[in-house]
Ligand code: ADP
């Protein structure tokens with residue numbers, strides 16, 4: 001007899017088997033009600049199994065709550081893969097597949113009483129009514145003139161219920177319970193004007209053709225993922241839009257993933273504008289949805305009413321039926337990696353999902369991740385390129401300013417503003433053009449750099465910056481554990497000033513206000529943007545040219561398009577270079593290219609000024625020459641030599657505890673276990689304090705593992721974990737394909 005293995009809703013991840021009553025069509029992914037102790041609970045069927053002979057009968061499940069499984073077969077398959085690959089429980093994945101908001105019954109569809117006109121009343125009745133029952137007459141008139149001849153009872157005014165009842169008894173109207181969609185866009189944030197497709201240029205045409213060719217393949221054929229490498233402003237979005245339109249025409253659905261909804265308002269707006277004529281088919285999943293809205297959007301998608309879904313990472317699980325096309329915009333962004341269980345990478349899950357669903361997937365970026373680019377070089381992905389800006393403007397001119405020479409020229413309070421940048425800003429302000437100043441916050445002040453020659457203390461074995469640990473005043477490599485004493489003089493130029501660097505956006509704003517007293521200056525960073533809609537309002541003000549200089553952090557690097565911005569200044573290009581992360585160089589290259597891409601997007605030529613203490617660093621030089629291929633070639637060689645991804649899979653084990661010794665001891669024990677019959681294919685690092693040793697009141701230690709095979713790696717780690725009892729107060733986290741090493 002078959003039984004259903006059911007994951008009970010709630011925090012404790014309980015799984016029990018229940019007998020399936022004869023007549024119930026229960027399959028994996030269904031929602032059910034089951035008896036648990038003496039209560040009835042809701043749950044999700046993980047799979048249908050053969051009931052084991054336990055010597056007693058299984059309790060039968062009570063009911064099937066939805067006629068169809070809420071989790072489709074393909075999504076369940078993807079879920080199993082995620083659990084396996086990232087080494088987490090299937091329960092945690094099911095929670096991601098079927099978010100709380102979607103399953104709680106309190107959120108279920110909202111109904112409202114609606115009055116519907118029954119046919120058209122004849123003249124005679126109408127005259128009668130207007131004489132004897134003017135209220136009823138008015139209601140009929142209102143209904144006659146409303147779309148679909150119906151209106152919510154509540155909108156007919158207080159006291160209408162009686163009149164409606166009389167009308168119903170005469171058979172003139174009927175009252176129904178209508179499901180209403182809680183429309184997240186209902187308060188009409190901005191009016192979206194429809195727009196029409198543009199005529200593609202040759203490169204866009206070639207790219208679109210290739211994508212359509214993949215979409216049009218017979219369902220069962222293999223569809224290699226497509227990597228669309230297009231320089232900033234090359235019109236990738238237009239290609240997405242036209243590919244999406246064609247997919248909808250074929251009766252299939254489209255999923256668009258963006259790094260973060262709130263930081264990509266212009267991309268979202270362009271999709272909404274292009275598909276304004278089928279507005280109700282567009283669903284935008286963002287984190288500000290109420291539980292009710294989320295419920296309604298999810299079910300609209302599941303039922304195939306929303307045919308194009310735009311969302312961030314978790315939207316990769318949107319239950320679209322007949323998926324034809326997945327677009328992952330800015331595929332290189334690290335926001336696609338989730339930093340809580342399940343620690344999946346949204347782009348990688350998207351690639352998997354596309355193959356399960358027989359859908360085409362397009363990964364787009366001006367700076368593809370080296371993982372994706374290597375896949376293209378290996379011919380696993382199809383590479384398409386847009387090399388020119390779509391509007392025929394040239395890419396901005398990038399100048400590099402060597403800050404090592406600036407110290408002598410500038411006054412003490414504005415050391416971050418080079419003379420060259422100051423003069424350029426003055427010029428732009430005089431010409432009524434706009435300026436974006438970018439401040440890199442990553443890796444804030446933890447590496448040592450010499451201000452006069454730019455020397456940075458690096459690990460001789462791993463070529464990453466050493467991290468300064470204040471507690472014991474030493475430098476440490478977070479990959480191999482190499483230690484060094486802190487030099488009192490710069491080893492390179494013997495300058496005395498080697499120091500920790502860093503300043504914040506607030507400071508920049510204060511100084512700029514002094515230097516440019518008449519300019520209108522605003523700042524975008526996580527602090528300033530806490531208030532709801534603050535970001536949107538500020539971007540609108542900038543668009544309307546009510547702001548001259550916009551200062552921002554990583555938040556302004558993505559996808560913004562402001563034609564009047566002719567100068568982008570990058571205040572501290574170095575900072576991100578010197579973090580203990582093998583992707584540091586790649587991130588700086590991406591960031592510089594993306595930020596530079598905000599300049600010169602209109603009629604006026606753009607200029608970018610990059611301030612740095614290490615002007616010859618390859619990331620900066622390749623970005624300056626808009627040379628992605630050159631960068632990739634040299635960076636990939638480094639990765640290959642040092643056995644870093646994409647040539648290995650890299651995972652991090654972190655132990656956390658409020659007791660420092662306990663966290664350290666646990667990881668050391670685990671390390672010993674891992675060393676016992678270590679497969680040859682695994683490179684095992686040493687347990688080390690995390691670059692940020694203390695965070696949220698907990699001490700953290702970590703060790704890195706690398707291997708050609710993720711599976712071998714995960715298996716080995718889990719065997720070691722199973723053999724190592726954890727003390728109370730210690731948590732151990734396993735992060736496959738880790739992206740964050742702090
Ligand atoms: P990307 O997404 O590659 O950064 P966008 O799609 O934002 O580039 O395009 C940059 C600008 O070029 C936009 O203003 C867009 O409207 C315009 N554009 C795109 N394709 C074309 C085209 N074929 N003809 C004219 N303008 C275009």
Ligand code: ZN
Pocket residue numbers: 459460461462463477478479480481482
């Ligand atoms: Zn090292």
